[in-house]
Amino acid sequence: MRELTVDLGERSYPIYIGQGILNNxxxxxxxxxxxxxxxxxxxxxxxxxxxxxxxVMTRLQEGGFAASACVVPAGEPTKSLAQLEGIxxxxxxxxxxxxxxxxxxxxxxxxxxxxxxxxxxxxxIRFVQIPTTILAHDSSVxxxxxxNHPMAKNIIGAFHQPELxxxxxxxxxxxxxxxxxxxLSEVIKHGLIWDADFTQWCDDNADKLLALDPExxxxxLYTGCKVKAIVVSQDERENDLRAxxxxxxTIGHALEAVAGYGELLHGEAIAIGMVGAAKLAQQFGYxxxxxxxxxxxxxxxxLPVSIPAHxxxxxxxxxxxxxxxxxxxxxxYIIPTEIGKVEIRKDVTVDQVRGIVxxxxxxx
Amino acid sequence: MRELTVDLGERSYPIYIGQGILNNxxxxxxxxxxxxxxxxxxxxxxxxxxxxxxxVMTRLQEGGFAASACVVPAGEPTKSLAQLEGIxxxxxxxxxxxxxxxxxxxxxxxxxxxxxxxxxxxxxIRFVQIPTTILAHDSSVxxxxxxNHPMAKNIIGAFHQPELxxxxxxxxxxxxxxxxxxxLSEVIKHGLIWDADFTQWCDDNADKLLALDPExxxxxLYTGCKVKAIVVSQDERENDLRAxxxxxxTIGHALEAVAGYGELLHGEAIAIGMVGAAKLAQQFGYxxxxxxxxxxxxxxxxLPVSIPAHxxxxxxxxxxxxxxxxxxxxxxYIIPTEIGKVEIRKDVTVDQVRGIVxxxxxxx
Numbered sequence: 001m002r003e004l005t006v007d008l009g010e011r012s013y014p015i016y017i018g019q020g021i022l023n024n025x026x027x028x029x030x031x032x033x034x035x036x037x038x039x040x041x042x043x044x045x046x047x048x049x050x051x052x053x054x055x056v057m058t059r060l061q062e063g064g065f066a067a068s069a070c071v072v073p074a075g076e077p078t079k080s081l082a083q084l085e086g087i088x089x090x091x092x093x094x095x096x097x098x099x100x101x102x103x104x105x106x107x108x109x110x111x112x113x114x115x116x117x118x119x120x121x122x123x124x125i126r127f128v129q130i131p132t133t134i135l136a137h138d139s140s141v142x143x144x145x146x147x148n149h150p151m152a153k154n155i156i157g158a159f160h161q162p163e164l165x166x167x168x169x170x171x172x173x174x175x176x177x178x179x180x181x182x183x184l185s186e187v188i189k190h191g192l193i194w195d196a197d198f199t200q201w202c203d204d205n206a207d208k209l210l211a212l213d214p215e216x217x218x219x220x221l222y223t224g225c226k227v228k229a230i231v232v233s234q235d236e237r238e239n240d241l242r243a244x245x246x247x248x249x250t251i252g253h254a255l256e257a258v259a260g261y262g263e264l265l266h267g268e269a270i271a272i273g274m275v276g277a278a279k280l281a282q283q284f285g286y287x288x289x290x291x292x293x294x295x296x297x298x299x300x301x302x303l304p305v306s307i308p309a310h311x312x313x314x315x316x317x318x319x320x321x322x323x324x325x326x327x328x329x330x331x332x333y334i335i336p337t338e339i340g341k342v343e344i345r346k347d348v349t350v351d352q353v354r355g356i357v358x359x360x361x362x363x364x
Numbered sequence: 365m366r367e368l369t370v371d372l373g374e375r376s377y378p379i380y381i382g383q384g385i386l387n388n389x390x391x392x393x394x395x396x397x398x399x400x401x402x403x404x405x406x407x408x409x410x411x412x413x414x415x416x417x418x419x420v421m422t423r424l425q426e427g428g429f430a431a432s433a434c435v436v437p438a439g440e441p442t443k444s445l446a447q448l449e450g451i452x453x454x455x456x457x458x459x460x461x462x463x464x465x466x467x468x469x470x471x472x473x474x475x476x477x478x479x480x481x482x483x484x485x486x487x488x489i490r491f492v493q494i495p496t497t498i499l500a501h502d503s504s505v506x507x508x509x510x511x512n513h514p515m516a517k518n519i520i521g522a523f524h525q526p527e528l529x530x531x532x533x534x535x536x537x538x539x540x541x542x543x544x545x546x547x548l549s550e551v552i553k554h555g556l557i558w559d560a561d562f563t564q565w566c567d568d569n570a571d572k573l574l575a576l577d578p579e580x581x582x583x584x585l586y587t588g589c590k591v592k593a594i595v596v597s598q599d600e601r602e603n604d605l606r607a608x609x610x611x612x613x614t615i616g617h618a619l620e621a622v623a624g625y626g627e628l629l630h631g632e633a634i635a636i637g638m639v640g641a642a643k644l645a646q647q648f649g650y651x652x653x654x655x656x657x658x659x660x661x662x663x664x665x666x667l668p669v670s671i672p673a674h675x676x677x678x679x680x681x682x683x684x685x686x687x688x689x690x691x692x693x694x695x696x697y698i699i700p701t702e703i704g705k706v707e708i709r710k711d712v713t714v715d716q717v718r719g720i721v722x723x724x725x726x727x728x
Contacts, residue, residue, distance in 0.1 A: 081445040084520070085513065092515050120484070123510065123521045124601075146487065149449065151456045156448070157487045158522065237488075 002222045006141060006229040008161060008236055015141060015165040015225050017218055022056060022130070022168045026063020032164050034126065038099040040067040041091050043114035045074040048106045048132050052171055056105055056130070067103075068094035072113065079113050079147045081156065087117040101126035101163065104140075107133035108266070112154070115145030119160030129162045132171040134183025135267055137221045138190075140165050142232040142245075153253055159237055167221055169214050177210075181302045182267025184209055187220050188297060189274060190227035193244050196340030198223050199297070206300045244342050247334045248273030251357065254319040258311050264304075271303040275364045276356045277342075281335045283352065284345070290336045295364050305364030307357065316357050317350070366586045370505060371597040372525060379505060379529040379589050381582055386420060386494070386532040390427020396528050398490065402463040404431040405455050407478035409438040412470045412496050416535055420469055420494070431467075432458035436477065443477050443511045445520065451481040465490035465527065468504075471497035472630070476518070479509030483524030493526045496535040498547025499631055501585045502554075504529050506596040506609075517617055523601055531585055533578050541574075545666045546631025548573055551584050552661060553638060554591035557608050560704030562587050563661070570664050608706050611698045612637030615721065618683040622675050628668075635667040639728045640720045641706075645699045647716065648709070654700045659728050669728030671721065680721050681714070 001018030016028065034040070040060065044053050049071045060067045070090035072078045091102070102125065104114035111129055118127035129140035146157025175183070184202075187209075191199035201223075202209070208216035228245065235241040252273035255264055275298060278291040295305050307316075333348035365382030380392065398404070404424065408417050413435045424431045434454035436442045455466070466489065468478035475493055482491035493504035510521025539547070548566075551573075555563035565587075566573070572580035592609065599605040616637035619628055639662060642655035659669050671680070697712035 081449055085445055088513050088520055089515065092513070092519070116484075120480075120520045120522060122519060123508065123523055144487065149452045149456070151453065155456070155486060156452055156484045158484060159487055 002218060004222065004226055004229060006161070007233040011143075011161045011236075013162055013164050015167065015229070017167040017169070017222050017225070019169045019214055019218070021166050022052070022170070023059060025056060025059045025166065026065060028164065028166060029060070029063070029065060029128070034065070034101050034128070034163065035099045036064050036066070038066075038097050038101075039094050040065055040101050040103055041087075041094050041096055042067055042069045042103045042105055043072065043087060043110055043117070044069065044105040045072050045078065045107075045110050047074040048110070051174060052105060052132060056103075072110070074109070076109055076148070078109050081147055083113055084117055084120075084147055087114065088121055091117070091121050096121065096125065098122050098125060101128055103128045103130060105130045105132065106136075107131065108136045108139035111136055111140050112145050112157070113147060115143075115160055115162070116147055116157050119145055119158035124160065127160060127162045129165040131165070131167055133175060133179060134172055134217075134221070135179070135186055137167065137183075137224050138186040138228060140167075141225050141228045143236065144238075153257060165225075167225075169218055169221075172217060173212055173214075175212075178265065180210065180212065182265040184220075184301055185267030185271045185298070185303055187224040188301070189247055189270065190224040192274065192294065192336060192339065193247050193334075193342045194227040194231070194340060195223070196338070198227075199293075199339050203297055203300065210301065240344070243332060243344050244334055247336070247342055248277055250320060250333060250353070251276045251316070251360070254316045255307065255311065257319040258315045259308070264308070268304050271298045272305060272307055272360060272364070274298070275305045276360050277333070277335050279359060280333065280348070280352065280356050281337065284335060286335070286337050290339060293339055294336070306362070307360040309361060311361075313354065313357050313361065317354055320353070366582060368586065368590055368593060370525070370593040372600055375525045375600075377526055377528050379531065379593070381531040381533070381586050381589070383533045383578055383582070385530055386416070386534070387423060389420060389423045389530065390429060392528065392530060393424070393427065393429060393492070398429070398465050398492070398527065399463045400428050400430070402430075402461050402465075403458050404429055404465050404467055405451075405458050405460055406431055406433045406467045406469055407436065407451060407474055407481070408433065408469040409436050409442065409471075409474050411438040412474070415538060416469060416496060420467075436474070438473070440473055440512070442473055445511055447477055448481055448484070448511055451478065452485055455481070455485050460485065460489065462486050462489060465492055467492045467494060469494045469496065471495065471500045472503035475500055475504050476509050476521070477511060479507075479524055479526070480511055480521050483509055483522035488524065491524060491526045493529040495529070495531055497539060497543060498536055498581075498585070499543070499550055501531065501547075501588050502550040502592060504531075505589050505592045507600070508602075517621060529589075531589075533582055533585075536581060537576055537578075539576075542629065544574060544576065546629040548584075548665055549631030549635045549662070549667055551588040552665070553609075553611055553634065554588040556638065556658065556700060556703065557611050557698075557706045558591040558595070558704060559587070560702070562591075563657075563703050567661055567664065574665065604708070607696060607708050608698055611700070611706055612641055614684060614697060614717070615640045615680070615724070618680045619671065619675065621683040622679045623672070628672070632668050635662045636669060636671055636724060636728070638662070639669045640724050641697070641699050643723060644697065644712070644716065644720050645701065648699060650699070650701050654703060657703055658700070670726070671724040673725060675725070677718065677721055677725065681718055684717070
């Protein structure tokens, strides 16, 4: 079992990564002082529930915890205020109090929704993340929780740090291949923004990761979480540094919105976005090799590197206008300056981005 | 103009109280570094809008601020997730960014809803409170913001402190008499929990306050806000001391829920609740005079001191079971120990509370 800490003063918390961790969930909850007197509410979705819910509930009950479950539909549309209201209904019916915790068992959708429920129920109760996808190694660390609005993704949310994050490698072994690839896209991102050695490691170990080798997966998730933890510790509320985590996300979010949530997976959309950012880097005088390496790496992982031709450029651009990465009318953009390093530029024009989008529609 | 500060370290903010201060709203916004580059969104309701919105918008525009307005229906049902979604739509359409602020112009409903919108839009933007009721002197200070769930009041919310609070006495002069009385109930509460001299002053100056004498009103609001500010500074997130602000609220909230939001005004419901808490104090051996003084004071202000006979005791008790003031199954209750002083008791039984509810149905 690997362990690391997200260092945020009194809001610090541990991340545990390893095979079979969920069998000891009650022990870990006890170690981190979750209350046996106050009911827990486990939120999961209807794809994860048949795979993992019974084991989690049983282990909690055996360990003396009172837990109820609330199952939501799988998929991005679940990140809604309507589902939030449903969770609050379940929380009230289960008798949650201010010492209770909400437990997110699932991918990023469940984590974001359950996390925002924990942030806002009774103005904030405790929260545990149990990510069951590779992608969620990213969203489960750092405390950004949110639901979507019909006009914009993640626009209604909070910063609410979990008490702990439990990453059981066993839950990843049944993921469909497309989900695996898309999840690894965020893992690779953590290398690209912070750690050139890890990027090289990802290049060398693509076969193992794609084959879900437990040791390789555990190391990759540990390293991805570590980069995220370092960045978040230095800038919890995204005032500056944390923005680097958004590499590939300006175009990525817009593509998801225009393609319709679900057609293009998040990890796929940001892979295209990261190739775009590398292309933009060329315009600012950085090495052409950044683009080549980035693009080839994603190709090696079976991820898309260009924008599907049927997506309209104007629609993509206007989806971006609602994005959070605009500040006082100026566009903030994360671009790589070398492999393992990025910078936050505030001088990127809308025309430059449009040029990149048009390029990405032709080639990556 | 009176001024005081809510002392919360880097989240400290000023409260301005006086006649005509909205005429200088742009100057005060400038002093407190609200951005002229990022659009503001003013939230108000359809009762307040005809009275004050035009002046506020004009003064802001004259002062160089870009402001849009969003008008919601007046009344407690507006504190809903559906209205929150509507405000987020308006915020996106108005182009709000992370440097924008949401301005609440209205009573507690508008303040709570707009405040939760500010807390959650883009995971938190700045927020200004412009209370236009006496009651809102309470809710506009301290950062507790929330919407209701069909099963429970204020159950979905956040702690989100405003940048500043502007209390223009002029906006209070058109309030209907029932609203005035109900608002003064919270003012009196601040005396009862903290300041015996101010309680005596409220007893001596009832005529002036009920007649909306501007100087008396300004002093009463200043003193009420000061008590609130002291308590909030010591316990921002209601871990202990802040609970004393809930004097009268355990029964009060239940009465509001059972009577249907609106039939019994918040200030009326908590007046009854405070008389009940004083009655409960007798059972713990405190002076009978607390109850007599409390009850007579509310009678002097024309406020109810007993529970309307048609409200069912069982319904009141079960409404309380969903309330936030239960912790690990135990009931937390605020009772007065003398005039100007309260204690937080954790040993109050449900049976004792039921006894008080039954007593309040017969007499105050």
